Amino acid sequence: MIDHTHDIAASSWVPGADSHADFPIQNLPLGVFDPGSEEARIGAAIGDWIVDLGALAAEFSQHIRPPLGTDTLNAIFSQPADTRRALRHRLFALLSDEAHSNLVEPHLHRQVDVRMRLPFQIGDYTDFYVGIHHATNIGKLFRPDNPLLPNYKFVPIGYHGRASSVRVSGEPVVRPWGQCKPIDAAEPAYGPSQRLDYELEMGVWIAGENQLGSPVSIAAAADRIGGLCLLNDWSARDLQAWEYQPLGPFLSKSFLTTVSPWVVTAEALEPFRIAQPARLEGDPKPLPYLWDEFDQQAGAFAITLAVEIRTARMRDAGLNAHRLSSGPLSNMYWTAAQMIAHHTANGCNLKPGDLLGTGTISGPNRDAYGSLMEIAAGGTQPLALPGGEERCFLEDGDELSLRASADREGYRSIGFGPCSGRVQG
Structure with missing residues (x-):
């Protein structure tokens, strides 16, 4: 599905778009914004x-026009992939051909002048692992000799998160309160978390819908990936x-999950599909419902993640942000399609705008x-x-920013925009 919209030489008449690090014309991510009035x-x-x-909306012919008059992307991502691709193609034409500038220019808004909103009305949110x-590193803290539990390499582990507390980048991170029991204490106490942390993740936005009781096959699961975003599942x-x-x-998780406001669509990410890394010798082959040869050949993404x-x-001192870590999204043991296939394997229905988190993406080194x-x-x-400061966990006033870019030789790099939050007591 790589086409003319991915051409590295494609150009836009919009000022500054061709040199933009995240949003050149090869990207065209979708989102929801509030112009103020x-x-x-x-x-x-x-x-x-x-x-x-x-x-x-009138510029998109009747047979390809998704509902554009709503304030969420749910209706667009309930449409077939061909409809969303047609929308992308028409938008690309409007922004690449200067003959359309007089038509489009009155409807351009500076990003700095608007407020971004959640792109979807999120029905459900599931966080994977x-x-x-990351699973190995965390496991070693508690089980040095056997960090991974026996099920990890057989099943994509996940838990049901709290959709109501998913917020768009920039939402303040209010330090959560709850029960804590220090090792040397006889009983727990209620108070503010002293070990507040971030998690560097990607979010997978679901497109389409399967009926309750109808699993999505691994071969069809890629079609359910509407797009990706950055995700920080703040953790106490x-x-x-x-x-x-x-x-x-x-x-410890339900107080806030931050996502980047732009949905980088599956169509924009087509050039950045890569092979899923081979499993280590001796690792079990996934059960048949989780195994698809094409998914193994092209189910991962050439995306680099970073956090500052x-x-x-x-x-106060005018110092720049400090990079904490950076690494490839291909450090996922399971693909996004495998996550979807497993999520629906029992007949669970996923709806447009549902959100899946990958879980924390870490590498083998600090x-x-x-x-x-x-x-x-x-x-x-x-x-x-x-x-001269030190950190074990986050303190009030700390601001975390996640970034990501998709890069592959022969194609224009595209990015995801900001995913940030500042801790307050």
């Missing part, structure tokens, strides 16, 4: 601008340690760890920051 609008990012798709290095590690047995995370921190003291829990070894090895 009107209801929220559906738009597409192009450089530093947003084009109002609702205002240009497919970053094998001290609350989690006390509450997670026997049913898993609860208050900027503390209150760093901002400079690629996706959480402070790993970087600081559970609080035993503080991280040194510019200006």
